[in-house]
Amino acid sequence: xxxxxxxxxxxxxxxxxxxxxxxxxxxxxxxxxxxxxxxxxxxxxxxxxxxxxxxxxxxxxxxxxxxxxxxxxxxxxxxxxxxxxxxxxxxxxxxxxxxxxxxxxxxxxxxxxxxxx
Numbered sequence: 001x002x003x004x005x006x007x008x009x010x011x012x013x014x015x016x017x018x019x020x021x022x023x024x025x026x027x028x029x030x031x032x033x034x035x036x037x038x039x040x041x042x043x044x045x046x047x048x049x050x051x052x053x054x055x056x057x058x059x060x061x062x063x064x065x066x067x068x069x070x071x072x073x074x075x076x077x078x079x080x081x082x083x084x085x086x087x088x089x090x091x092x093x094x095x096x097x098x099x100x101x102x103x104x105x106x107x108x109x110x111x112x113x114x115x116x117x
Contacts, residue, residue: 024077025045025074026042026045029052029074033052036063037062040052040054040059040063041053047102048083049086052086052088054088054089067085070085071085
């Protein structure tokens with residue numbers, strides 16, 4: 001039972017839990033950031049947040065300046081909800097306390113209210 005690569009790749013992608021839309025988002029953002037910083041990569045895409053690891057502060061600044069342009073290119077994907085782009089220098093990306101709490105509570109896009117007054 002030999003399967004062709006064309007049949008095998010979509011099965012692997014589905015097993016990993018990557019949707020077709022998610023794959024399209026990652027591919028598009030990778031293409032945009034590779035034009036500016038070849039060593040940069042998409043580290044994660046979860047809860048409509050794209051986390052990009054950048055190799056130097058100069059590339060971080062350049063991609064920060066192009067953030068609107070990158071997010072505008074994502075509007076070409078039909079049905080994609082509002083997406084957030086977070087840029088970090090390699091090795092320094094850590095989720096915020098709100099992101100950790102949100103993932104534990106399974107609250108994808110809701111704001112966590114601060115109870116302190």
